[in-house]
Amino acid sequence: GENVEQHPSTLSVQEGDSAVIKCTYSDSASNYFPWYKQELGKRPQLIIDIRSNVGEKKDQRIAVTLNKTAKHFSLHITETQPEDSAVYFCAASLYNFNKFYFGSGTKLNVKP
Amino acid sequence: DGGITQSPKYLFRKEGQNVTLSCEQNLNHDAMYWYRQDPGQGLRLIYYSQIVNDFQKGDIAEGYSVSREKKESFPLTVTSAQKNPTAFYLCASRRDREITEAFFGQGTRLTVV
Numbered sequence: 001g002e003n004v005e006q007h008p009s010t011l012s013v014q015e016g017d018s019a020v021i022k023c024t025y026s027d028s029a030s031n032y033f034p035w036y037k038q039e040l041g042k043r044p045q046l047i048i049d050i051r052s053n054v055g056e057k058k059d060q061r062i063a064v065t066l067n068k069t070a071k072h073f074s075l076h077i078t079e080t081q082p083e084d085s086a087v088y089f090c091a092a093s094l095y096n097f098n099k100f101y102f103g104s105g106t107k108l109n110v111k112p
Numbered sequence: 113d114g115g116i117t118q119s120p121k122y123l124f125r126k127e128g129q130n131v132t133l134s135c136e137q138n139l140n141h142d143a144m145y146w147y148r149q150d151p152g153q154g155l156r157l158i159y160y161s162q163i164v165n166d167f168q169k170g171d172i173a174e175g176y177s178v179s180r181e182k183k184e185s186f187p188l189t190v191t192s193a194q195k196n197p198t199a200f201y202l203c204a205s206r207r208d209r210e211i212t213e214a215f216f217g218q219g220t221r222l223t224v225v
Contacts, residue, residue, distance in 0.1 A: 001171075009152065034213055043202065043216040044155075089154060099170070100145070100204075100214055104154035 002027040004092050006103025013080050014111050021106045023090035024072040030092040033073050034100075035064060038087045047088075048075070080110045115139040118203050118217035125190070125197065125224050133188045133220045135203035141215075142208035144186035148172060149200040149219075158201075161186055162208050190222060198224050 003026040013019050023033075031052035036044035050057045050064045050073065057064050061080075066073040077084055090103040116137040125131045135144065143162050147155040157170030161180040175194025180186055186205075190197045200221050204214040 006154070036216075041219075043218045045216070046213040049213060099157055099160060100155075101157075102147075102155040104152065 002030055002092055002094070002099075002101040004090060004101045004103045006090050006106060008106060009104065010107045010109070012109045012111060015080060015082060017080055019075075019077045019080050019084070019108055019110075021075045021088055021090070021108070022072060023074070023092075023103050024070075025092040025101070026071065027092070027094065028068075028071060029094050030101075032093045033064070033066060034091050035075050036089045036091065038089065038105075040086075044089060077108075080108075082110050082112050084108060085110045116203065116205050116215050116217045118201075118220050120220060121218065123220055123222045125222060127224055128192045130189055130191050131222065133190065133201055133203075133222070135186045135188065135217055136184055137186075137205045137215075137217075138184060139205055139207075139215065140183070141205035142183070143206045144180070145204040145206075145214065146170075146176070146178065146186070146188045147202045147204065149202055155202065158188065197222055 006023045034049035037047045038044040048062050048064050050066050061078045063076040087105045087107050089105050091100045093100045119134045145160045146158040156172050158176050159178040161167035167180050177189045202219045203217040206214040
């Protein structure tokens, strides 16, 4: 099955700096890679996703890059704000997918 | 707010008791999932279902059971066989056979007392 590894487990940045979270996956057949943000005590919510036919996707301050050859994908947050503080999860799934495989999460702390 | 509802939000169980967590969605999604969340361990899949009356074990199914009698509902029973049931449980749903996001419920925090 798929194995998704996520790093770092915690990340602390100063407000206005950039943050990068990286994930690797093991199954080359995986073709959908969402990122979820979970605020304390709340449900995970999708913030951005990317499909395997695309190398990069941006949405305002958030971007995701995918390297299919190396089997890794990354979340980039620019101009971080205190409200970006949360736990972020990456995930991978196959086209005929029954399952999402999640990374272990990154706790991002943006210091004002 | 996402159309997927879990209840209750907090649940306390005595050791040796079974307890059932509710998950209902009105999104007309075919696939539904149950995840367990422990600190520092991400989301681990317990069970999933792609269609009514069918479900599959995930990575940590031991001590849990589910049913899928209706498309809208996917209840999870935590049995007394689950050795360490205290955790945050998340239900999710997704349109099947499409590359789409999963929508999560607000979660149920189960505590064994």
